[in-house]
Amino acid sequence: MSQEFPIIGKIPLAEWIDTGLDWLTDRFALVTRAISRFVGEGVDLAVGLLTYPPPWVVILALAALAWLLAGRRVAIGSAAGLALLWNLQLWGATMETLTLVLFATTVAVAIGLPIGILGGLSGRAHRVMTPMLDFMQTMPAFVYLIPAVPFFGLGPVSAMFATVIFSMPPAIRLTTLGIRQVPAELVEAADAFGATRSQKLFKVQLPLAVPTIMAGINQTIMLALSMVVIAAMIGAGGLGGEVWRAIQRLQSGNGFEAGIAIVILAMILDRITQKIGQRRQT
Amino acid sequence: MRRIKVRNLTKIFGEYPDQGLKMLRKGLSGEEIHERTGMTVGLDDVSFDVDEGEILVIMGLSGSGKSTLIRCVNRLIESTAGIVEVDGEDILQFSAEKLFELRRRKFGMVFQNFALLPNRTILDNVGFGLEIRGVAEEVRVAEARKALELVGLKGWEEAYPRQLSGGMQQRVGLARALAVDPDILLMDEAFSALDPLIRRDMQDELLDLQSRMHKTILFVTHDLDEALKLGDRIVLMKSGAVVQIGTPEEILSHPASRYVQRFVEDVDKSQVLTAGSVMGKIRAVAFETDGPRTALHKMREESFYSVFVTSRDFRVKGVVWADDCDAAIKRGDKNLAYILDTDFHKVREDAPLAELIARLAGSRIPLAVVDEKEKLLGTVVKSNVLSALAETQQGDVLPEHPGHGGEESTDGAGAADGAEATDTGGKRQKG
Ligand SMILES: Nc1ncnc2c1ncn2[C@@H]1O[C@H](COP(=O)(O)OP(=O)(O)O)[C@@H](O)[C@H]1O
Ligand SMILES: [Mg+2]
Numbered sequence: 001m002s003q004e005f006p007i008i009g010k011i012p013l014a015e016w017i018d019t020g021l022d023w024l025t026d027r028f029a030l031v032t033r034a035i036s037r038f039v040g041e042g043v044d045l046a047v048g049l050l051t052y053p054p055p056w057v058v059i060l061a062l063a064a065l066a067w068l069l070a071g072r073r074v075a076i077g078s079a080a081g082l083a084l085l086w087n088l089q090l091w092g093a094t095m096e097t098l099t100l101v102l103f104a105t106t107v108a109v110a111i112g113l114p115i116g117i118l119g120g121l122s123g124r125a126h127r128v129m130t131p132m133l134d135f136m137q138t139m140p141a142f143v144y145l146i147p148a149v150p151f152f153g154l155g156p157v158s159a160m161f162a163t164v165i166f167s168m169p170p171a172i173r174l175t176t177l178g179i180r181q182v183p184a185e186l187v188e189a190a191d192a193f194g195a196t197r198s199q200k201l202f203k204v205q206l207p208l209a210v211p212t213i214m215a216g217i218n219q220t221i222m223l224a225l226s227m228v229v230i231a232a233m234i235g236a237g238g239l240g241g242e243v244w245r246a247i248q249r250l251q252s253g254n255g256f257e258a259g260i261a262i263v264i265l266a267m268i269l270d271r272i273t274q275k276i277g278q279r280r281q282t
Numbered sequence: 283m284r285r286i287k288v289r290n291l292t293k294i295f296g297e298y299p300d301q302g303l304k305m306l307r308k309g310l311s312g313e314e315i316h317e318r319t320g321m322t323v324g325l326d327d328v329s330f331d332v333d334e335g336e337i338l339v340i341m342g343l344s345g346s347g348k349s350t351l352i353r354c355v356n357r358l359i360e361s362t363a364g365i366v367e368v369d370g371e372d373i374l375q376f377s378a379e380k381l382f383e384l385r386r387r388k389f390g391m392v393f394q395n396f397a398l399l400p401n402r403t404i405l406d407n408v409g410f411g412l413e414i415r416g417v418a419e420e421v422r423v424a425e426a427r428k429a430l431e432l433v434g435l436k437g438w439e440e441a442y443p444r445q446l447s448g449g450m451q452q453r454v455g456l457a458r459a460l461a462v463d464p465d466i467l468l469m470d471e472a473f474s475a476l477d478p479l480i481r482r483d484m485q486d487e488l489l490d491l492q493s494r495m496h497k498t499i500l501f502v503t504h505d506l507d508e509a510l511k512l513g514d515r516i517v518l519m520k521s522g523a524v525v526q527i528g529t530p531e532e533i534l535s536h537p538a539s540r541y542v543q544r545f546v547e548d549v550d551k552s553q554v555l556t557a558g559s560v561m562g563k564i565r566a567v568a569f570e571t572d573g574p575r576t577a578l579h580k581m582r583e584e585s586f587y588s589v590f591v592t593s594r595d596f597r598v599k600g601v602v603w604a605d606d607c608d609a610a611i612k613r614g615d616k617n618l619a620y621i622l623d624t625d626f627h628k629v630r631e632d633a634p635l636a637e638l639i640a641r642l643a644g645s646r647i648p649l650a651v652v653d654e655k656e657k658l659l660g661t662v663v664k665s666n667v668l669s670a671l672a673e674t675q676q677g678d679v680l681p682e683h684p685g686h687g688g689e690e691s692t693d694g695a696g697a698a699d700g701a702e703a704t705d706t707g708g709k710r711q712k713g
Binding site: 183185186188189190191192193194195196199203204207208210 | 356358381382383384385386387389390391393395397399400401410411413414415462468
């Protein structure tokens with residue numbers, strides 16, 4: 001297995017990366033820890049808000065929101081799914097996971113959208129970004145967890161950090177795609193009527209890119225959910241935490257219960273975001 | 283008044299346009315430049331003016347540079363060299379800000395594939411230009427409604443583009459351009475994507491709108507029939523260069539080159555040649571104050587058998603015939619009043635050939651071509667029509683740069699004379 005590479009031996013890539021990360025940690029740990037505390041409190045607060053009222057209140061509220069965004073069928077399905085999770089006594093964990101996913105997605109989209117727009121408008125930016133995005137997306141998700149800890153400490157904020165990085169690429173990619181897909185003649189028409197760059201962006205390019213951008217956000221949410229589960233390994237808690245505990249105790253039943261809960265949550269989030277995209281399209 | 287002035291406009295697509303420009307100025311053809319450098323000469327030294335209120339058609343085969351040209355006029359494409367002036371201002375020097383302003387204030391554009399925003403209602407599409415201008419919503423909606431009504435689409439405000447047929451979509455495109463009340467309309471193959479019947483309707487409608495609104499219109503097409511129908515003047519292009527500029531009639535009756543001629547051969551001449559272009563010039567008239575002797579003398583001078591009688595300021599009154607003059611002289615008439623034949627047809631200069639033929643068929647007297655004050659401009663006999671048709675239809679006998687063919691071919695027919703030597707026989711029995 002471990003054969004020596006002739007003459008020069010192994011390139012100390014791991015050492016270089018460690019040195020680099022140590023350097024970054026030394027410089028920025030104070031800042032990142034502060035951020036961590038701040039975000040951590042935000043997450044706690046949100047989870048607190050979602051778990052303080054009786055679950056049926058929250059279920060009704062979420063179903064109403066789903067109705068508003070995605071119609072009646074999705075609303076009924078969501079209510080039923082959430083009720084099942086409550087019944088399985090996974091309510092707290094579900095709310096924790098939901099919060100993490102929504103926080104991470106919000107941050108990923110807030111960062112990803114402008115970057116994606118840049119890539120859509122500038123061919124050069126697009127060329128620079130593509131390999132970076134490939135890198136971010138193909139790197140195994142676990143790897144992001146390791147450096148997150150020295151920056152943000154064990155817990156949900158590290159999980160969120162890794163989640164943001166892991167889930168951001170589709171938001172960027174599909175925003176870029178959506179803007180580049182806008183037919184050139186429509187952009188030309190806007191030009192012909194004297195539209196400035198920002199008028200073109202906000203009146204033509206972004207509105208026409210919305211369905212594609214929504215598809216990107218949908219993917220981001222799905223990736224965020226999968227990452228939040230994995231991040232249980234560094235103490236993210238939630239449904240991932242339930243799975244993790246079941247693995248350590250070899251409790252298949254409990255593991256599957258938590259797994260099913262994750263699937264249900266995924267389906268709810270998926271249907272709602274998909275419907276938003278489709279609605280905007282018609 | 284001149285609205286747009288284009289001089290020596292040249293556009294080279296490619297990485298090193300300046301190098302291409304040098305090659306072009308050295309006399310290399312667009313093809314050679316493309317072969318050597320891979321760059322494309324989109325426009326090659328194009329010059330023309332567009333006057334206030336005219337429809338100027340830019341015509342040429344696909345790839346001849348029409349779209350490039352029309353886009354250089356509002357700088358959707360930046361030219362490599364040359365001058366573009368709009369209302370006396372050199373727009374190539376405009377800053378980005380001024381350019382936005384120019385496009386918002388002066389231009390409306392209509393596109394081949396409509397270019398409507400699929401996510402907006404018809405009303406919001408039509409209001410787009412006004413929205414870009416920052417016009418308040420109530421005003422915008424009101425103007426957009428007006429424009430929609432103008433193109434006959436009232437009631438479709440809340441529909442989406444995909445719910446409309448192609449013809450209707452292009453009406454929306456036209457309404458969008460008209461809604462900003464532009465001085466200048468740029469139309470790039472605006473009707474080319476429509477099927478022939480709809481297309482003809484749209485052409486008629488454009489002409490109708492134009493007769494009311496008097497915009498200055500730059501209209502691109504690859505279809506000669508469309509060009510002839512719409513154009514006050516036509517700019518004919520080939521490989522980025524202008525081949526000929528002229529009125530539809532000039533282009534048809536005097537095609538400047540084989541290239542133009544090849545286009546022209548497809549067209550039904552009788553639809554386009556007019557009285558003005560086929561008429562013979564006036565070589566003699568009798569005045570109403572003349573006596574029969576004077577009239578006869580004038581006829582003999584030109585070997586005519588009849589002559590038009592006009593007032594001193596050349597308003598047509600009628601025709602007199604040589605035989606009648608003889609009789610009048612014998613009777614001792616002092617003027618032409620008794621022998622004045624008023625049974626003749628007057629036509630205007632722009633009367634189409636089809637009308638001339640119909641009129642001539644029922645009459646042996648030449649047609650008098652008159653202006654709006656009834657002044658005699660020329661005359662038309664059958665031989666004028668026939669020779670004009672023969673000339674323009676048999677492309678082969680046409681010289682590369684013909685002289686003023688109309689005059690030459692009608693020389694024999696004389697002017698105020700229906701009685702050219704060749705058809706004397708029938709003409710003699712008057713009755
Ligand atoms: N952006 C471009 N890059 C390179 N070549 C172009 C570009 N736009 C047009 N051309 C070339 O310039 C020529 C004229 O094109 P165009 O103006 O579109 O012709 P038309 O509208 O008469 O069909 C064509 O040979 C075309 O291939
Ligand atoms: Mg074109």
